[in-house]
Amino acid sequence: MSAIELRGVTKRYERFGLFGSRSVTALRDVDLTVRSGEIFGFLGPNGAGKSTTIDLLLDYAAPTAGSVRVLGHDVATDGAAVRDRIGVLPDGYGPIGERTGREHVEFAIDAKGADDDPDDLIERVGMTGPAEYPVTEYSKGMTQRLVLAVALAGDPDLLILDEPSTGLDPNGARTMRRIVREENERGATVFFSSHIMEQVEAVCDRVAILDGGELVAVDAIDALRESAGGSAAVTVDLSSVPADVVDYVRSIEGVVGIETNGTSVTIACDDAAKAPVVAAFHDSPATVTDVTTSETSLEDLFERYTRGVAQ
Ligand SMILES: Nc1ncnc2c1ncn2[C@@H]1O[C@H](COP(=O)(O)OP(=O)(O)OP(=O)(O)O)[C@@H](O)[C@H]1O
Structure with missing residues (x-):
């Protein structure tokens, strides 16, 4: 079974302005298969359509045309069946409110009906001390570690990481790579978008390159080198x-x-x-x-x- 399958996916946004509306095609007829058990890098310049693709995978937006299947289910009709089996690290999302980091992790474990030990997750991502502070006091990198801990709750079958290294120091980036490999060894599929090529090169089995809403390459990095x-x-x-x-x-x-x-x-x-x-x-x-x-x-x-x- 494929972990992710996009068939003929087009996504257009309508932009409404003072002088009328215009449409932006963020994705154009994209076919993409991510196999179960792979670490898959999703690359593309700013505005290429990466976040749009991730929004479609998570059913935060609907495709204008085509179908999106995740873990064997059509997300448009059967999204609820996979929600608890996916761990997401969204780009630019920060936990809010007065809750501590630990409380956020506990909440994520409960929401997934999982039985993880919050201390294990906190230790894995390297936020042991700050776990007891309210998240309003978190630095960018610490927030990113917390969001990763939240994504790991419940041993997801698919991890979707959107720019996971944002704000991480070199130690944090190394921790991220280690966790990606550990999760993959446990059996999870990892799909991650990144602008940091060293990170992608270090961990990915295959990559897709998106440009201007179209897939321009999908292959193992060595195979891309060869075809280049x-x-x-x-x-x-x-x-x-x-x-x-x-x-x-x-x-x-x-x-x-x-x-x-x-x-x-x-x-x-x-x-x-x-x-x-x-x-x-x-x-x-x-x-x-x-x-x-x-x-x-x-x-x-x-x-x-x-x-x-x-x-
Ligand atoms: N909600 C929206 N309404 C209108 N246009 C949008 C919306 N979201 C994205 N777009 C447009 O769709 C295109 C793809 O954007 P998207 O955010 O998916 O790119 P990206 O590859 O994630 O970029 P980045 O690397 O900068 O995060 C861009 O032209 C963007 O302006």
């Missing part, structure tokens, strides 16, 4: 950076991006472009002091798949 043409990043350290050579290198077939940092130039390119790129710098008036190559990062792939598409 066995791409690589070449970094050339120079005595100085001749602007005309940089312009020339940019025009070499297979070069998809160039970034200059001081006297170091990093070129994202196909495997086949590596040799002409390095040769161009060797033939320039500058002295080449070092050349290193590495695999294309997910960030480079993201840029490649999403660049130039109108928002």
